[in-house]
Amino acid sequence: WMGGLRSFYLRDFPEYYDAMPGMEFIDYIGRAGFFPGVHVMLPIVIWGAWQADKPELGQLAPAWMRTGLSGLRALSPEHIGKILEHIYPDRFRDYMVMLTLGSEGYDADEIWRKKQGDEKLTPEEEQLWLKATARVDGVKGILMQQTGLFRIRPQEFTEIRKEMRLAIEEATGVPISVQEQIDQNYPVTGKRFSDYYKLDVYQQKLLYEWETYRRWQGVTTPLYPSSWQLLDVKIRDYYEAVEKVYEEARMVGTYEDGELVRPSIIEANRQWVEGEIGPDQWKALRSDIQGGLAEAVRILGESPAYKDVPKTFEERATMLEERGIPTPTQTPDQELLYYYYELKPEYKYNWESQRMERDFDTYYAYIDILLESLDGPHRERLLERIQSDWTPLEKLYWQISRDFMRPYRNLRDIVLQQYSPEEIQQIRRFEVAPAAEREALQEIIGPEGDKLISGYQRTLREARQRLRILDPDMDAWLNFFGITTKLISTEAEETYEELRKKYLIKEMIQ
Known part of the structure; x- marks a missing residue:
């Protein structure tokens, strides 16, 4: 009795819920024992096929007809079976085939998604699918339709x-x-x-x-409502594509038309360690790689294939709420991880190098804000996830950025307190303005009668020089990563040589 009561909560044909009005009611009365005839189900199947582009007229066939089709499939899995795949599709059969392939260790979900996306299967994939279908719907299908003895x-x-x-x-x-x-x-x-x-x-x-x-x-995706199926396939494809873009950029490099246009992070590390480039070039390469990745992911997300994929917290919450899932979001630390993936280093003016480049200091500061929002154990786990694909040299750069580069560059905020709000706004505008506008801003007169921008640069330079004199370790690390070009003290020079011997080694490359 309880089993019968429980069955009222289970859905039999969810794939048609979003394709045919009233289908949930027909599904419900079917669970109560009232089964509409072909005069009712035929329009539903046709309408569902029109909505989902997947006709399933085989669902209306009586057992004796399906038995005959299963017999034909058993006789010739790869020839007749291939024809039946086109004229006799069945979501539940797809589900059973995926179970069979999954039990044998194959990536059934990948093959099914390629079929749904009308991608051409490789000969091996097509053979795997047809043979698995024959095992599911061949002799076993005859026995199931005639005896009903098998439990899935x-x-x-x-x-x-x-x-x-x-x-x-x-x-x-x-x-x-x-x-x-x-x-x-x-x-x-x-x-x-x-x-x-x-x-x-x-x-x-x-x-x-x-x-x-x-x-x-x-x-189980083939058993979802049809619109869910299409979106879930897109979501998996999108994040697999993003992962592939990141992995190739970090491990292999970026190619266009067979030509290398951007080296990998690992290659940039190798060049620095082996002395082919300096820290300035390493940072520039890393910035270029990061910028290329951000642009590639943006273009991918805006492409017709993936423009509907939920990518932000609000979009994911809306999608899950529409599906009636009780928990509308991921766990807080998972959402923070998603938010981390949305962060990108800002492209702004660097007062030391006097050129536009990506601001990794502020980028790392945002990561710290994410980490500080969690307690100790969760903070460590999130940091482990964030840095899971970082190389040792990148991890070192991140740590030194926190310990030395950020305090060094934060002196600009202290120096800015000497200026009026209007002057501060002009100085900060100079950091992000295009070249032509920066030239105009350089002509503005400051509070002491000299030019505002050059006066600010001079005061900031003197303050930072005093800090480096007081902290030789900071002076050495700043020079190690190319933030500065000269060492001020003998102690800093000795520390710098020790850092080179300790960290510019092959173990730091990958």
Whole structure:
């Protein structure tokens, strides 16, 4: 009796919910035992096909007809089966095929997404799909349609649930019995594990990288409403494309028409360590790589294929709210990680180099603000995630930026206090203005009768020189990373040579 009551909460045809008005009601009365005939279901299937561009007339075929089609597929999986894929598509069959491929260790979700996107499968992928379909809908399909003896729960699925629960228990401390109770009550409460227990980014990463868990991710997508399917495919494709762009830029370099236009971070590190370039060139290369990445991701996100993908906190919250998911956002530290990916170094004037370049000091300061918003353990985990793909040389630059470069450059705020609000506004405008406007700003007269910009530069330069005299370690580090070009004291020179011997080594490259 309880099983029958529970079945009223389960959806049979969610893929048509957004394609045909009233489909939820028809689905509900079907669970109560009232099954509309072909005169009702045929328009629904046709209308759903028109909305989702996926006709599924095979759903209307009686068991004896589907048995015949399964028999033909069993006779010739790769020839007749290929024809049946076009004239007899079936979302539930796709789901079963993905389960079969997933149990064998293949990336079923990737193959299915290529099929949905009308991408050409490789011969190996097509053969894998057709053979798996034959196993699902060949002889086994005949037996299922004529006897109804098979339950769609392969042994691998049972094993993965057990392993996942053990992993969750180890990572969160929530007992397996409590997890099972949450799963059993979900059809009634509508609450998942994540609604009761918030996972931090480290725990989410651990579960995502659990190999057998990843094998099943996305397999149930064919059973979602059709508009959800299309968007979920785009979301996965988008973030895979972004990840590929980042990985290639950092590890391989950027190529256009077969020509290298921008080296990788690793190559830039190697050139500096081996003396082919100096710290100034290293920073310029890194800035160029970062800027190229930001532009590439922007263009990718605005492309017709991915313009509808939710990329910000507000967009993700809106999407999940529309789907009726109880938790409208990710966990706070996960959202902070997403926000980190949205940060980009600002392109502004550098008073030391006297040229426009990316301001990594302010960029790193924003990262610190994110970190300070969390408690100790979560702060360390978020920092680990942020720096997971950084090279040792980048991590060193980030740390020295916090310890020495930021205090050194923050002297400008102290010096600015000597000026009026209007003069401060003009000086700050000079930092971001285009070249022609900067020339005009340089002619403005300051409070002491000299030119405002040159007077500010002179005062700032003198203040920073005094700071370097007082702190030889800062002087050495600033010269090591090319912020300054000369060392002031003998002590700073000795420290600088020690830094070069310690850090300009091959272990810092990758």
